[in-house]
Amino acid sequence: SIDAARLLGRIRTLGEIGRDADGRLIRLAASDTEKLGRDRFAGWIEGAGLEVAVDRIGNIFGIWKPEGTVDAAPLMLGSHIDTVIGAGIYDGCYGTLSGLEVIETLKAEGLTPSRPIVVAAFTNEEGVRYAPDMMGSLVCAGGLDVDTALATIGTDGTMLGDELERIGYAGEHQPGFLRPHAYIELHIEQGPILEREGILVGAVEHLQSISWQRVVITGDANHAGTTPIPMRRDAGHAAARVVTFLRDRAQASNTPMVATVGCMRFEPDVINVIPSRAPFTVDLRDPDEDRLKEEEAALATFLDGVSAEEQVGVSMERLARFEPVKFDQRIVRLVEKAARDRGIACRRMTSGAGHDAQMIARIAPSAMIFVPSIGGISHNPKEYTADEDLVAGTNILLDVVRRLATE
Amino acid sequence: SIDAARLLGRIRTLGEIGRDADGRLIRLAASDTEKLGRDRFAGWIEGAGLEVAVDRIGNIFGIWKPEGTVDAAPLMLGSHIDTVIGAGIYDGCYGTLSGLEVIETLKAEGLTPSRPIVVAAFTNEEGVRYAPDMMGSLVCAGGLDVDTALATIGTDGTMLGDELERIGYAGEHQPGFLRPHAYIELHIEQGPILEREGILVGAVEHLQSISWQRVVITGDANHAGTTPIPMRRDAGHAAARVVTFLRDRAQASNTPMVATVGCMRFEPDVINVIPSRAPFTVDLRDPDEDRLKEEEAALATFLDGVSAEEQVGVSMERLARFEPVKFDQRIVRLVEKAARDRGIACRRMTSGAGHDAQMIARIAPSAMIFVPSIGGISHNPKEYTADEDLVAGTNILLDVVRRLATE
Ligand SMILES: NC(=O)NCCC(=O)O
Numbered sequence A, B: 001s002i003d004a005a006r007l008l009g010r011i012r013t014l015g016e017i018g019r020d021a022d023g024r025l026i027r028l029a030a031s032d033t034e035k036l037g038r039d040r041f042a043g044w045i046e047g048a049g050l051e052v053a054v055d056r057i058g059n060i061f062g063i064w065k066p067e068g069t070v071d072a073a074p075l076m077l078g079s080h081i082d083t084v085i086g087a088g089i090y091d092g093c094y095g096t097l098s099g100l101e102v103i104e105t106l107k108a109e110g111l112t113p114s115r116p117i118v119v120a121a122f123t124n125e126e127g128v129r130y131a132p133d134m135m136g137s138l139v140c141a142g143g144l145d146v147d148t149a150l151a152t153i154g155t156d157g158t159m160l161g162d163e164l165e166r167i168g169y170a171g172e173h174q175p176g177f178l179r180p181h182a183y184i185e186l187h188i189e190q191g192p193i194l195e196r197e198g199i200l201v202g203a204v205e206h207l208q209s210i211s212w213q214r215v216v217i218t219g220d221a222n223h224a225g226t227t228p229i230p231m232r233r234d235a236g237h238a239a240a241r242v243v244t245f246l247r248d249r250a251q252a253s254n255t256p257m258v259a260t261v262g263c264m265r266f267e268p269d270v271i272n273v274i275p276s277r278a279p280f281t282v283d284l285r286d287p288d289e290d291r292l293k294e295e296e297a298a299l300a301t302f303l304d305g306v307s308a309e310e311q312v313g314v315s316m317e318r319l320a321r322f323e324p325v326k327f328d329q330r331i332v333r334l335v336e337k338a339a340r341d342r343g344i345a346c347r348r349m350t351s352g353a354g355h356d357a358q359m360i361a362r363i364a365p366s367a368m369i370f371v372p373s374i375g376g377i378s379h380n381p382k383e384y385t386a387d388e389d390l391v392a393g394t395n396i397l398l399d400v401v402r403r404l405a406t407e
């Protein structure tokens, strides 16, 4: 079994890197704080006697390549180090640190794997600073050209390529230089299902479709006191109508469709001025691709109606669009077997969140393992998974990796 | 008649002070750019041979005190120099510069007034940076203690008193050291009525009630992809419901009630995070005080419902609350007479915007004169009033002042 104290210690150490003055954890992709997290992770990789490799999109790989395995496709584990704003300490870090932990454990055991084993920390999984999310793994999987990705402009006006240069993580390797034999990602569920059902392990066999769009509504600034209601072209009111429309659709849906407006700004943002501009984001998800398409179409139709009724301009920009992914059935069954062998309750499930595994699944058999998130809370400082669950999940990963690495 | 070229030249000069890199006019109260505007105005006052006086809340007075008038209560004209964000060049400046223009004209004419004539530029009329609006005139009128006003914290976290010290406009005089005999404010209408009716001058006999509140909704940050709709405590969605509620009320109202949400922020403002906090402002106005009270009560009830239904916290803070004001009938009639004598079409009207006259009306007979705003546009760079209308309005003011100054 793995070294629980080492794993938990590293999770807590990394979880302190990037706290701001208010105690909020913020390690946005390719930022100064994320650099500190990357440096720490790379240091642990080196300390474990693995080779550190960085590719052009900034993905970090810790490569264990014992004698004789050199030319075989590697088994890959991993996740990401970047976080949202006001994050918990587990999302992403758990997958990268447990991957490293499993490799160190197998190395110490004296295992002779049939192929290299690699732990990966993919760049910009969260997609908060630069869209789309899962960018580093998407580039690895050939789904996005690396130069296009590096030219992405962030919410703060920076360019990802410049930022990676700046923090020293614009690597030499071509993305995709490692083509995995298989990929497994251990992650906290970030949703309520496992805890609610009292089940310790999720064998993730599916990941829902994701649609991200940025909408900008333009109206006309005017005086809040003198402008009669029929004369208003109120970008803020039009945006609010979209927010309630999306919620109403999700509430009425007979699929577990979710819709979220996470970013919203009114401009000029002045108490007695009718907003002239309202940029906001729309995050739509559904396990069923056709249903998601219906929702996107319904939103487009609604925006046309709002544009006409409110006399406002509407523009939409696509930030991310991913179809649902079915993970590799064999690996899913290996996860179930590993849980069974350790006497741990396990269920198959769908992932509500996007993950790097979803991208790597394009080029290699992939699957994920989930452990419970208390209260289903994530992207929140209250995100929490019990230590014993973190350890149990990592031991399941260890068993699956040992199996895949020796066949 | 007044010197049209001098007046229009000054309006244009002041209108260039405070343009940012994007060409937007921003002269927020007690800011660096507003200091430049104040300096210019004070320079013109001195150039006209008047005395400059500044009180503790930063109001600037240009005092024409001819021999023999020293002890009489002054006739006061004026308005303000601060602007909103993305302002036009007329709002406020027109009233201060036309006031100065009228005094210079009467002085040059060799008029011997029966009392001093004063032009005032009141601090923080817009209320954008510090609430409430009309702060300088409110303090003058004894409606707000000067020390309380100076301790106001702005939207940018600054304290008004500190900022006035910093820009050199924390004066020595006690606010109210000048108690006007009468006050007249010339202003652009900022609404659509005069232009629509083809009338050049509004004799403003009434000003509607104003209610400003700041609402903060608090929910729970959570993952946009994994959190089922019934588990959400979405501060952004709750805020959007309030925006559409207010619009629906205004639309359905049988009075000319208006409701505006000008400021809105979602926090943490991240695409895949359900908003945990949504602070926003509510600006409600109605010519009828009882109706405004009804609207405030309806909003409070609605917020209670939203709080329960959306499982969110709601807090409200009062930023400003002013009852309607009826202006002095005699001055209103003098405005009508002056228009008639010059053959200019005039109508009585209500002001949709708040104005310093509304505050000074508490301590002196007051009224306002409006000129048309093209398209009813204000608080917008497109704010525009034709030169000849600006000149005509100032000549009406001149006539009314000449009359009041010699009786
Ligand atoms: N796991 C996770 O939080 N990924 C971020 C991308 C998403 O929004 O699903």
Ligand SMILES: NC(=O)NCCC(=O)O
Pocket: A223, A224, A225, A272, B091, B125, B126, B127, B133, B134, B190, B352, B353, B354, B355
């Ligand atoms: N005149 C004017 O725009 N005043 C600002 C205060 C208000 O919002 O009415």
